[in-house]
Amino acid sequence: MGYKFFKSALRIANKSLYNFSDDFQERSLRQLNVFLNQNIDKYLTLVHDRVESDIGFGDTQILLRALDRLHRRLLAMRNICRGLEIQRNTVDIIIAAAHQLCEAHSKSLKDHFSDSLSSVRLALVSAKSDNNNGANLNELITNLYMSMLEKVKGVLQDLLVFLQTDWSFNIKADYKGVLCVEGIRESLLIGFLRHISKMMCSFAEISSPSPPNLLLVLSKTCVEMEQNGVHILITLVDDLYEIDSENSAVLSHETEICAEMRETAQTLLDAYVRLQGTNISQMMRKSVETRDWLNCLEPRSVRAVMKRVVEELGSIETVVASLYEAGVRTTASSDSSRKTHFSTLTTTKQHHRSNWSNYTPSQLESNYVSNIHRLFSERIDIFTNVDFSKVSIVTGIIKIGLKTLLECIRLRTFSKFGLQQVQVDTHYLQMNLWRFVADENLVNFLLDEILGSAVHRCLESILMEPNAVEIICERG
Template sequence: MGERSSEAAAMDLDAHNFNSELYIQTVLKKCTLREVMEKEAHIIRDTQTLHSDMQTLVYENYNKFISASDTIKKMTSDFKEMEAEMDLLAANMNSIANFSDQISTTLHDTRQKLTQLSSVHTTLQKVQFLFRLPHTLKQNKEEGSLSLAVQNYTRALGTLKIYSHNVSFSSIHKECDEIMEGVKDQLFGQLSSKQATPKELGECVELLLSLGEPAPVLCLKFLQHASERQNEQLQGMEEHLRVGDQDVIEFLDVGSNDFLSDICLNVATYNELFAKKCQIEEGDDPSALLDNFVHEAMDKYLQLVKRKVEDEQAPGTEATVLVRALDRFYRRLQAASTLLPGPNYSKYGMEVVVQAGHRQSQTHLKNMQAHFVELLSNVRQTLAAPKLSLTVEEEKRNPSSSNLPELLNTLVAGSVDKIKSCLQDLKLFLQSDLTFSLKQVFRSKFCCSVREGFVVAFIKFLMDTATGFCVPQTPPTLLLLLSKMCLEMESSTVNFLLSQTDEEFCVEDSAKGTTRLVLCKQLHESAQKLLDYFVRTQGLNLSQMLRKSVETRDWLSTPEPRTVRAVMKRVVEDVAAIEVQVGSLYEQGIQQERSSDSSRRTQRKRTNWYAPSQIDSTLASNLQKLFSERIEIFSCVDFSTVSIMTGIIKISLKTLLECVRLRTFGKFGLQQIQVDTHYLQMYLWRFVENENLVHFLLDEILGSTVHRCLDPVLMEPSVVEMICERG
């Protein structure tokens, strides 16, 4: 394409890179003769036209050049004329300047006279003002425009002082002074009038100052008046506080409005008037005076607020209104405190708020404590009640223990619900639209007092109350219930409460306070203590029965046994009743090698091991001890039914053993014990963790009896069995 276009360009006559050779060749090649002829003629024509054009152009340009050279010649002659005219102008200007000088020298004298005359006029006016001054002042005073009077007086004062040697002036001065004394009196009067607003006061004091009254006196006067006013307001507030006709919001609102705005205004005025002017003066530092004044007033104010807030926090009141009121109070105080000198009063305000928060949690703690005690006494009543209405038999069939889980639930859930509602109330203090709730100081202190002072303190109170029941008079069922309650708290409730508190109150340094672990541990210990006490109490109750039964019988001359002694039946019944009770609250637990009936028979054979051989029972029992695993009689109790029952049974059987050892038995006495122990063996094994333990203790009892027997002859086992099965 490019080639073609360049070829075409080479063929174009007007183109820049026209190639004549190529053109001719091409034309000759392509065109017919006729066409070549035509083309030649055409080119010749064109060439001629171009030629004539060129000639015309040359002519035209030549003409133009000639006319231009003519113009230049003319210009050179014109400039010569102009130079001469300029010289003339300069000469004229010089003469004008000379004239002007002459005129000004002639006018100088006249002007000076004029100036003199005008100054004389001013002086005369001043003198006239001075002579008329007393009159003006009087008039001003009568009109009550004291500020104008003072303004006039101060204007004239300088002059009067300068010309005081002149009699007429000094008399004017005197007259003026007299009038001004009156003005001052009026001003002082205003200063001490009670209706004066701080603004008026400010004006008064400003005027007096400009009259040259000593600043310290005025300071005092001003402050005295201000404090009078403030005290009046405070008294008004106190009156309201006493009568109690305002709710806390209104109280704090009115107080904040009137008192705080007045005190701010006073302080501002004071600063404006005195602070700058009097700093240099000696004596009382004006800012110290002000500080004192503010401090005193604020002190009283804060006291009043505190009292009102305290009044508001009677037990059981909700925090909604209080929180709003405190917010308003704190907001105002914060704003005001930037204007007030001396210590930062918003800090004190914060203290009031923090205290209110603390007190609120304390109030709730007290509520909770009372609530818990009430719950507890209800529970105690419920525990005591059925025993009155039901006979022993009925109770056994339909034991009061069936409602133990229910009672437990009342205790735990009742407390937790109440705590939750208290926390909800306390949370009001942390609403995000409250100014003080955003302050770190408040948050950390408040959250701490909620966590430690309320939740943790309550749990501790609960533990103390519960463990406080570890006294002999407490009904065992209550001990059991409380123990389970502590356990329940430990396993879930405490976790729940603490995590909820930490979360809702954003307690960051919960590690610093009482940790969950510590609390759980304490609860666990309390539960253990209560449970141990329960086991001990029940064990001792059964023991007492057994001891009396052994002590009061004459075992040497007892008749041949025909039945199981009633006390043994009673013991078994009681144990069963206790188990039902315990079982309703605690898990069953694991029983070791719960054997079938047949294995119990083999156990019994071991019991009878003494009988056939009649060997020395010390040796026998020692041998037996060697072979049987040593049983820890007084191990700790676990939180399971079998463990608890084992504990109780162990204590009871140990008692029986001890009692037996204190007596001497005849043949039938021994046989009676044989029957009794067999009976116990038949019934007690099912309650315990490890039935070997019961066997061991019963063997010990029988062994000791054999030992304490003058005529140790045991009964036929079949007879014993028969007696026992007969009941």
């Protein structure tokens, strides 16, 4: 009886001990998992902070190799400890590192571009002449363009380290990683291209005038980016990172960036024309305002300022011709007809000719002639967008200069000899400006307006003989 009782008690004791052992093991395992989760989260937070402080300042390859080892060990720990629940993921740390490196590279690109612009401006300031360095401008444009492309290509190759196939992680398998890769395209590349466009466009603002040749260099650089650079860089990033931008509704398309570059190039070129036109206009305005037109001597030569204007336009044409194609010109008239522009009334409808030299003084006193001219003449827009061609650019500059001369003439009063001096000057300009413009009829019309306004503002409207005018101009 006692034996049976002892045996029963032992069986009960063994069963209780077994149950106690199971409960202790479960509690210990739960406490161990809590301990591991808390400390691993703390450790990964420290890793994140360290990566955040080191990324962009050292070798990215070494940093990613360390994160790859950590990722492998955490995967192995998860396989051993089934109850392990890690709140922070190593892939998230890697993606955050990629974002931060993108921001660092973006700043690096912008700083590099600013330094390149400073070098261009310094080179232009160091040049002896602002108008006789067309070959140097081409070299500056090439250096600026190529340095931008090479710098961006280097950055894209550097970031490609995150997508190496020998890593144990694959950030493109994660939704956040896909957004990160697309962010490299949008935030880094597209953002930098738009930064270029915006920064270049700031040089065209009237409030901060820039050297004319700087505007020309930046405009041509934007044209190069629009024609080649944008396509090269966007194609490169799409190929390297396997991005299907053509079928994406959220990614920026190549045509959008090209259009922005084209618009910036147009703004800069218009600013160049406006600035050079203003320089010519100042020469014209001072030459009219500082002269006593009521006490002039009989003209014996072309005024020096007109020769200076033609020389300045020749220098501008040389520079522009080194960067842009000649452009399309209308059929020019013969040299013989051009020489007699202010002396012969022609009946052709194809070429507008000045008529002021063929009217008598009584006819010149009437406004009917000029009114008829204005009625049947096309309106000339002075401040319009120019084309990316030599003749269009120089034509835009000449239009601004001649329009200024016209407005200054309208505010002065002339004697007979003052009128004849204007006649000589306008004929000299007509003989020389035709070769710069797309349509010489435009120059003829503006010069007619200038001489006509001088006639209306003259106290004694008597013009010189055409032969005398030609002799003076050819001699001058």
